[in-house]
Amino acid sequence: MSIGGEVQDLLQTDADVLGWLEKAGFPVSKAAMRKVPRSLLQDTRDLRENVRSLVEKRKAGRWGDPSVLNKFLRYAQSHPQLEWNDPRQPALARIRNQDRPGCILAPVAEAAAVLLSSADFSLVKRCEGEDCLLWFSDQTRSHHRRWCSTRICGNRYKVAAFRKRQQGRVS
Secondary structure, eight states, X not given: OEETTEEOOSOOSHHHHHHHHHHTTOOOXXXXXXXXXXXXXXXXXXXXXXXXXXXXXXXXXXXXXXXXXXXXXXXXXXXXEEEOSSTTOOEEEEEEOOSXXXXXXXXXXXXXXXXXXXXXXXXXXXXXXXXOOOEEEOOSSSOOOXXXXXXXXXXXXXXXXXXXXXHHHHO
16 A cells, blocks of 8 residues: 555555464464464565565566565365255365465465466556556456456545545635
8 A cells, every 4th residue: 555655565564464373264273373384474575565566567568587486385285074064065175285385375476376377467467546556357347447446446546536526616
């Protein structure tokens, strides 16, 4: 995120990373949390910047270096498991190995690799928010999505446009 032209990193601690993983649908087990590496925050930032670079290069039709991403993919050990919590609807879940520190970020790397290798990049867009650095895959029906989040960046744009209109009326 950028505030007043200055980039602000919302990931400042390992707890921030663990909270972000939880929100992203990649929760870390309590046992794995006890093994969180000292480098989790830096590893997360390194992976994030590498993925951002790869997305930008893929979008521009240029070559990228996937070595950092591939380092994390090597930890992506998982297996399917049938879960039967509803008698009418068993579900297939993916159980991820989290016994080594590198495994914590492996699902993020896996999701990025799938995006880079199989997404329709005409639908991968950079957020139009003035201070936003995020990219997203536009899965809306019309494919006219402009912001990473309508609640955050879209709302900021709409509030700014409203204020500009109000200033025009006052003058």
